Amino acid sequence: MRVRFLDPNEIAHVREAINADPEFRLAGRFFSKDILLGVGDSGCLVKVRDGVITEIKLNPTFMDSWNFFIKGSAEAWQKFLQPLPPPRFADLYGGVSCKNFELGGDMEAVFAHYWALTRMLDVMRELQNN
Amino acid sequence: MARFEPVIGRYVYVVVRGTEYRVYFEQSGKGIPLVCLHTAASDGRLWRHALNDEEITRKYQVIAPDLPYHGKSLPPESVEWWKEEYKLTKGFLLDFQVEFSRALGLERPVYLGCSIGGKLAVDLALERPDAFRAVIGLESGFSRAKTAPALDFHNHPRISNQFRMQSMYGKTAPGNPEKYRREIGWTYGQSAPPVSKGDLYYNFIDHDLSGDKARGIDTSRVAVYLMAGEYDYANSPADTRVLAEQIKGARFVEMKGLGHFPMSENFEVFKKYLMPILEEIATNGQK
Numbered sequence: 001m002r003v004r005f006l007d008p009n010e011i012a013h014v015r016e017a018i019n020a021d022p023e024f025r026l027a028g029r030f031f032s033k034d035i036l037l038g039v040g041d042s043g044c045l046v047k048v049r050d051g052v053i054t055e056i057k058l059n060p061t062f063m064d065s066w067n068f069f070i071k072g073s074a075e076a077w078q079k080f081l082q083p084l085p086p087p088r089f090a091d092l093y094g095g096v097s098c099k100n101f102e103l104g105g106d107m108e109a110v111f112a113h114y115w116a117l118t119r120m121l122d123v124m125r126e127l128q129n130n
Numbered sequence: 131m132a133r134f135e136p137v138i139g140r141y142v143y144v145v146v147r148g149t150e151y152r153v154y155f156e157q158s159g160k161g162i163p164l165v166c167l168h169t170a171a172s173d174g175r176l177w178r179h180a181l182n183d184e185e186i187t188r189k190y191q192v193i194a195p196d197l198p199y200h201g202k203s204l205p206p207e208s209v210e211w212w213k214e215e216y217k218l219t220k221g222f223l224l225d226f227q228v229e230f231s232r233a234l235g236l237e238r239p240v241y242l243g244c245s246i247g248g249k250l251a252v253d254l255a256l257e258r259p260d261a262f263r264a265v266i267g268l269e270s271g272f273s274r275a276k277t278a279p280a281l282d283f284h285n286h287p288r289i290s291n292q293f294r295m296q297s298m299y300g301k302t303a304p305g306n307p308e309k310y311r312r313e314i315g316w317t318y319g320q321s322a323p324p325v326s327k328g329d330l331y332y333n334f335i336d337h338d339l340s341g342d343k344a345r346g347i348d349t350s351r352v353a354v355y356l357m358a359g360e361y362d363y364a365n366s367p368a369d370t371r372v373l374a375e376q377i378k379g380a381r382f383v384e385m386k387g388l389g390h391f392p393m394s395e396n397f398e399v400f401k402k403y404l405m406p407i408l409e410e411i412a413t414n415g416q417k
Contacts, residue, residue, distance in 0.1 A: 084305050087303075088363045091300030094301070094363040094364075108288060111289045115293070115296045
């Protein structure tokens with residue numbers, strides 16, 4: 001599966017679409033964090049400043065810092081990004097509880113910005129299926 | 131002419147373990163009392179669709195209380211609750227249900243609860259088997275009193291209620307009406323900061339069915355129905371089926387396309403699963 005937020009030709013569009021989402025704009029107040037998204041062996045670093053995604057950096061290395069991460073296999077993300085995801089892959093909390101995804105780092109930041117974070121993932125799902 | 135619902139809200143004073151509570155409840159309909167208990171950190175509003183459903187209220191008097199410390203039921207006046215950590219216990223919940231029914235003079239009511247309310251259905255059947263003619267537990271799962279996850283983020287000065295709103299939205303099933311999925315989250319945004327963590331003490335610790343305790347339930351005294359939404363990852367249909375198999379005579383129903391809040395996230399789908407059970411209980415009650 002081609003993940004749109006990992007496609008070099010798509011990341012500018014993904015960034016713009018999330019930044020233009022009315023709910024993400026509301027939810028993102030005070031949100032300034034770097035989020036590592038791991039998809040199998042690939043990944044990206046999403047940099048958010050004051051509720052705006054300023055950069056999606058593909059294939060970050062160990063030299064990149066981040067505040068927290070979400071990691072899952074390519075298969076797990078494929079299920080998560082379906083328009084109607086199956087049980088245990090439908091949302092971040094459930095996916096992590098069922099060990100289909102791994103969530104780590106600054107957990108206080110995760111929960112403080114949980115609305116913005118999950119809305120970002122939901123928009124990524126919407127874009128994946130457009 | 132204003133548009134009114136048939137639902138009436140009022141207060142009743144209930145004494146539990148020597149403390150008087152001013153309890154808000156809503157009711158609608160006539161017939162067999164059906165007491166509906168909400169989930170942790172929410173309130174009776176989760177039952178608004180059942181309260182307004184004519185097919186149900188033709189045979190059932192639907193009654194939905196807000197537990198003390200929830201919704202419009204304030205903390206008790208006689209307790210300096212601000213000096214102690216709020217914690218919901220099994221003993222209180224069991225006694226509350228019995229005393230609430232007694233205060234309203236309900237005759238052989240039916241109990242219906244979701245999540246902590248679903249877990250309480252099983253505890254009532256086990257420990258207060260003569261209080262209800264039947265118990266229906268939604269999303270009760272099968273608690274072996276697992277170690278609770280760190281719950282401090284449920285009551286933390288730098289994490290707002292928005293976290294609970296959004297995490298509960300995530301426990302609904304995708305594809306159900308967005309307006310109702312969001313409404314569930316809204317109620318979670320309105321509980322006082324300590325309530326979620328305190329309620330989950332019962333959910334994770336005090337409700338404990340390890341050691342095959344549920345095998346002690348006698349369904350000749352109280353009928354037991356357990357229902358689980360396909361998308362409920364925390365109280366999965368698989369876990370609930372294991373529990374139902376321990377209770378001789380209990381019936382298990384998996385509800386496709388529903389998550390942790392079946393009565394609120396898509397009532398019409400939930401009703402298709404609930405009505406045969408309510409019919410069965412009503413028929414058995416006539417024997």
